[in-house]
Amino acid sequence: MFKKKIKIIIDTLNLIYPNPISSLYYINEFTLLIAIILTSNSQEKKVNQLTRHWFNFIKKPQDIIDLSVNNIKNYIKKIGLYNKKSINIYYLSIILIEKYDGIIPKDISKLESLPGVGHKTASVFLSYITNIPVFPVDTHIHRMMFRWKLSNGKNIKQTENDAKNIFPKKYWKKLHLQIISYGKEYSPSRKWNIKKDIIYQILFNYNLL
Numbered sequence: 001m002f003k004k005k006i007k008i009i010i011d012t013l014n015l016i017y018p019n020p021i022s023s024l025y026y027i028n029e030f031t032l033l034i035a036i037i038l039t040s041n042s043q044e045k046k047v048n049q050l051t052r053h054w055f056n057f058i059k060k061p062q063d064i065i066d067l068s069v070n071n072i073k074n075y076i077k078k079i080g081l082y083n084k085k086s087i088n089i090y091y092l093s094i095i096l097i098e099k100y101d102g103i104i105p106k107d108i109s110k111l112e113s114l115p116g117v118g119h120k121t122a123s124v125f126l127s128y129i130t131n132i133p134v135f136p137v138d139t140h141i142h143r144m145m146f147r148w149k150l151s152n153g154k155n156i157k158q159t160e161n162d163a164k165n166i167f168p169k170k171y172w173k174k175l176h177l178q179i180i181s182y183g184k185e186y187s188p189s190r191k192w193n194i195k196k197d198i199i200y201q202i203l204f205n206y207n208l209l
Contacts, residue, residue, distance in 0.1 A: 005208045006166060009148065012199050013178040020177035022128070024048065029104050029129055030096075031055045034064075034089060036124050037116050041080040050076060061093035061102050088116025106130055120156070127173050135163050135172040140183030147187060147200060149209050 024039065025048040026032035038047045054075055058064060064072065072086040079085065092115045096102055104125075105111055111122035123136035137145075137160040146153035151162040167175055187197045194200060203209050 001208060004206070005148075005203060008202055008206070008208070009199055010167070010171065010175070012202065013175065013182060016198070017178045017181050020174060020181055022177060025051050025055070027055050028059060030060055030102075031058070032128055033092075033104055033117070033121075033125050034058070036121050037085060037089060037092075038076065038079050040085075040121065047079060050079060061096045064089060064093035065097070085116060091115045092117065106132070108132070108134070124176075127176055131173075133169045133172055135160055135167070136176055137163060138180060139189070140180045141176070143189055144179050144183045144187060147197075148203065 024032075024035050024044055026035045031051070035047060035051050038051070067075075067090075069086050069090050072090060073082055076082045076086060095114060096104060106126065106129075108119075108122050108126060111117050111125060112119055117125075120136050120138065123134040126132045126134050127136055137156050141163065142151075142153070142156055142159045145151040145159045145163060150166055151159045153159070163175075164172070182199070187200065200209070
């Protein structure tokens with residue numbers, strides 16, 4: 001029964017989102033990392049509106065260092081937690097130049113040691129630009145794993161471990177984008193209409209919840 005449940009979820013997601021792509025705007029690896037940091041506790045739509053302009057002249061760590069922390073704050077002040085993010089982005093850029101010659105490391109532990117880069121941010125970054133097996137869990141994936149009764153909803157770390165144990169590794173990168181898109185479109189946290197939640201309805205009808 002459990003294998004059937006997983007197959008239904010994967011098959012339905014592949015039907016709805018056969019070729020999922022991220023809508024996050026970036027132009028290179030550095031701007032990708034900055035964009036991911038900015039999306040924490042912020043709507044991707046707002047971040048994209050800011051970065052489509054900002055990334056015209058912010059393309060590498062030195063560009064950030066040439067600005068003051070206060071200038072960075074002024075640029076991103078419409079984004080959540082902008083004070084903390086401004087400081088993190090500034091000192092992250094300094095470390096990238098002094099320690100890594102301006103190149104972002106592709107090792108998750110080294111990424112997590114950078115200011116403002118936690119496990120989720122590092123995992124998302126690696127999922128974009130490498131084939132390293134990671135399964136970043138955001139609030140949407142956390143919610144869907146709980147609604148599908150695949151995790152207990154205790155915390156993000158537990159949900160990530162459960163997702164990695166449940167889904168085949170070769171699907172992680174694709175599922176990360178698919179589940180986020182599905183959660184936003186069909187199973188939002190607010191104003192959730194169970195009748196429009198396709199996967200929930202299928203699982204419910206098969207008595208798999």
